[in-house]
Amino acid sequence: MTDEQTRVRFEALMLPLMNDAYTLARWLMKNQEDAEDMVQESYMRAFRFFPSFQGTDGRGWLLQIVRNTCYTALESRKLKQKEAPLEEEAEELEDPAPLPFVSLDKKATIKTVRDAIEGLPADFREVIVLREIQGLSYKEIAEVSGVLIGTVMSRLARARHQLSLSLLERKESGQL
Amino acid sequence: MTCQECHDFIDAYIDNELDVAASILVKQHLRDCTQCQPLLESRKALRSLLSNPQLYFEAPESLRGRIQSALPVAPRPAIRREKMRPINPWLFVPLGLAAAFAILLGLVFINQHAPSRRSFKRSAYGQTMVRREAKILTNGS
Numbered sequence: 001m002t003d004e005q006t007r008v009r010f011e012a013l014m015l016p017l018m019n020d021a022y023t024l025a026r027w028l029m030k031n032q033e034d035a036e037d038m039v040q041e042s043y044m045r046a047f048r049f050f051p052s053f054q055g056t057d058g059r060g061w062l063l064q065i066v067r068n069t070c071y072t073a074l075e076s077r078k079l080k081q082k083e084a085p086l087e088e089e090a091e092e093l094e095d096p097a098p099l100p101f102v103s104l105d106k107k108a109t110i111k112t113v114r115d116a117i118e119g120l121p122a123d124f125r126e127v128i129v130l131r132e133i134q135g136l137s138y139k140e141i142a143e144v145s146g147v148l149i150g151t152v153m154s155r156l157a158r159a160r161h162q163l164s165l166s167l168l169e170r171k172e173s174g175q176l
Numbered sequence: 177m178t179c180q181e182c183h184d185f186i187d188a189y190i191d192n193e194l195d196v197a198a199s200i201l202v203k204q205h206l207r208d209c210t211q212c213q214p215l216l217e218s219r220k221a222l223r224s225l226l227s228n229p230q231l232y233f234e235a236p237e238s239l240r241g242r243i244q245s246a247l248p249v250a251p252r253p254a255i256r257r258e259k260m261r262p263i264n265p266w267l268f269v270p271l272g273l274a275a276a277f278a279i280l281l282g283l284v285f286i287n288q289h290a291p292s293r294r295s296f297k298r299s300a301y302g303q304t305m306v307r308r309e310a311k312i313l314t315n316g317s
Contacts, residue, residue: 003249010247015240022235036239043243110230117231131191132226138193157187164222 010050013058014043020059020134021066027129028070030118038073042066060136063144067126074122116166124159131156177205182212190219 021042026035042065046053055061117125130136130144138152145152182205188194189202206216 007247007249011244015244018235018240018243019233022239023233026233032236035233036236036242039235039239040243040246044246047247110228113225113228113231128226132223133231138188138191153188153193156191157184160187160219160222164218167222167225 006051007047010047014046014050014062017059017062018043021062023133024063024066024126024129025070027117027125027133028067028074028122034073038066038070042069045069057140057143060140060143063130063134063136064146067144071122112167112170116163116170119166120159120163123155124162127152127155128159128163177201179205179209179212182206182209183215186212186215186219190216190223 018039021039022035025038025042026032029035029038042062046062046065049065053061117128120128126145127141130141131138136144138149138156141152142149147155182202185194185198185202186206189199192199194202206212
């Protein structure tokens with residue numbers, strides 16, 4: 001395959017996925033400017049590694065690069081220090097007490113929902129976005145995030161619970 | 177199925193990530209257990225809130241243009257440029273000598289192995305040609 005053919009193939013496979021890439025970057029970085037920079041950097045990385053891409057799941061492959069690019073940037077800026085540590089969060093799942101249910105009002109405004117998602121720790125935000133907004137399967141999420149499917153399942157349960165609690169608090173404070 | 181097991185599997189259940197047998201167990205438990213039903217309703221309400229298409233972002237058109245113009249023509253331009261070095265002209269001297277020697281060897285080989293005029297005359301084709309030549313000379317005289 002010539003260089004020109006490689007570029008044509010890359011553009012045909014990867015450019016249609018830009019909204020998916022941007023959505024994940026937008027939620028992880030929490031602002032438009034950083035998200036655009038991360039998507040551009042991710043596409044440059046993806047192009048560099050594209051000759052070695054043999055799979056058929058272009059979306060998962062690209063989202064994995066976007067995710068890693070965002071985390072590298074967040075860590076270098078030390079923004080992640082404010083986030084809850086992932087592994088400690090996972091350890092807490094040993095607690096046998098079932099999660100209490102939260103009654104939610106379906107009439108929440110979009111701004112309130114966005115604020116609640118942005119308030120989640122990065123790992124919870126990531127799994128919520130990949131599952132609820134991007135519609136990835138557990139297996140696809142596991143590949144993008146580099147974790148086991150069981151971890152995806154437990155993290156998603158905790159993330160949904162925390163998001164429900166956050167929305168309930170906003171409801172009680174009159175934001176919903 | 178216990179309530180704890182139901183809570184453990186309810187997310188995978190609503191996401192259709194359970195196998196058929198486990199899915200049936202959760203479904204039966206949720207049908208019979210009034211304590212777990214509110215959790216299912218809570219999950220459904222959350223899903224309804226998160227299904228809003230405004231939570232999905234569309235990339236700005238300017239970003240697409242930026243990326244396309246920033247993409248290099250070839251995937252590995254840096255490596256390619258490193259390989260394109262100017263050729264040292266002194267390299268042509270040994271190359272020329274080697275070529276001249278090869279031509280010389282070829283000429284010697286041809287000279288030694290080319291069929292001589294005597295062996296040509298001894299061959300059947302050669303003898304035919306000699307006879308034809310003699311006949312032309314005889315007729316001509």
